[in-house]
Amino acid sequence: MEKHRLTESRYRTILRRQLTPTFGPGYEPSIKACREEAPAKSSPATVWSDLLQREIHTLSEPERYVLAVLLYCPWLVDLQEQRMLPNVPAAHPLEGHPLAGPMELKRFRGTLAVAADLHHMHFHPVVTWTTEGKEKRETPGCWIGDFLVFLKDAQGLYCVNFNVKQSRGEFTVPAVGVTVKTNMRRATVRETGRHEVEKQVYAEVGIRTVEVAADELPSILVANLRWAQSWQRRKHGLSTAQQQIVLDALNDGLDRYESALDVMNGVEVSHGIDLYRQKIVLAHGVMARKVRLDLFECHFFIDKPMLPEQQDVLKVFADWFRRPT
Missing domain, CATH: 3.40.1350.10 (Trna Endonuclease; Chain: A, domain 1)
Structure with missing residues (x-):
């Protein structure tokens, strides 16, 4: 500007x-x-x-x-x-x-x-x-x-x-x-x-x-990315093993089109990891490309079914990041 x-x-x-x-x-x-x-x-x-x-x-x-x-x-x-x-x-x-x-x-x-x-x-x-x-x-x-x-x-x-x-x-x-x-x-x-x-x-x-x-720019994509980025300063305090438990559960739930909330409630019961910390892991996981949600077609809501990635952000915006020839 x-x-x-x-x-x-x-x-x-x-x-x-x-x-x-x-x-x-x-x-x-x-x-x-x-x-x-x-x-x-x-x-x-x-x-x-x-x-x-x-x-x-x-x-x-x-x-x-x-x-x-x-x-x-x-x-x-x-x-x-x-x-x-x-x-x-x-x-x-x-x-x-x-x-x-x-x-x-x-x-x-x-x-x-x-x-x-x-x-x-x-x-x-x-x-x-x-x-x-x-x-x-x-x-x-x-x-x-x-x-x-x-x-x-x-x-x-x-x-x-x-x-x-x-x-x-x-x-x-x-x-x-x-x-x-x-x-x-x-x-x-x-x-x-x-x-x-x-x-x-x-x-x-x-x-x-x-x-x-x-x-x-796709407005839904921007909204989803800004949601994930808004959690980046928060710390979950979980061990690497605990983080992986949450990520594995979320990705399994993603394959079955479950909501993130249902997945997290299950993890809280089975492993004692509270919901707040799991939300942080989810947001960090989206930004680190460890949870590949659909970011283009619908706004992410924790209580709605998770949809798998249909378009890769990096491929859609590949021209932005390419090395000069």
Whole structure:
């Protein structure tokens, strides 16, 4: 989504957090999902990730829709939200990642150089500074992306950049920051140019950009994934053997189209594992792909018959996660 204008103080904060962004639990996004930082008309919220051991900061419902699918991917090893696009030459995002190992990595040229090549310099963000002599000076600012994901396959680590909008048309015609006085022709050119720069900046270092329209995602899938993810911070405290008892029972019940509630009641009687802990195991099992429920056709309810998986999320969204060719 398009971020709010940068003030001098906000830009200093972004540079402090993003000039050398860290990985995992220590990562700080350019904009946090709080009232003091989020754009006025945004919908900020955080989503806990057990993998990252931190809250992920989102600024819109479309971002949370996309994040639901991203967090389901078993190849995901890291994620950086609200990441600054460097305006000057900078290191590749994988530089220094603890799982990267020895790799030949290209460096960013920066958005200033790319925007100049694409004749979009007149739309590049600027920041107005106040000097000690109270003079106003303008210097280049930065654009901020949505999600940069770090994935691992047999060949090693690679990144994919995700640009998120509510609808496909918003990649051309902006919906945020538009009023009746907006010159829509100019706004459309600016919006298109901004996305061209972002894609090119990442393409030059071997990173694909995937443009996602949230309204094209299956709403039932998103709802089911968000239900499972909402349990990720809860701990069941069960041993590995006890977890396996619950998972085996759930998968047996899944084959017989039983409800999860009936299965869990049986396990509570036979093994003394309370219902609450079993619910946590179920949600964690769905996210770990150990319980392969149908996620596309119907909303999951604990007291309704469980339906086996008909479509694999990873196959449906395979293009999102593929390594660049």
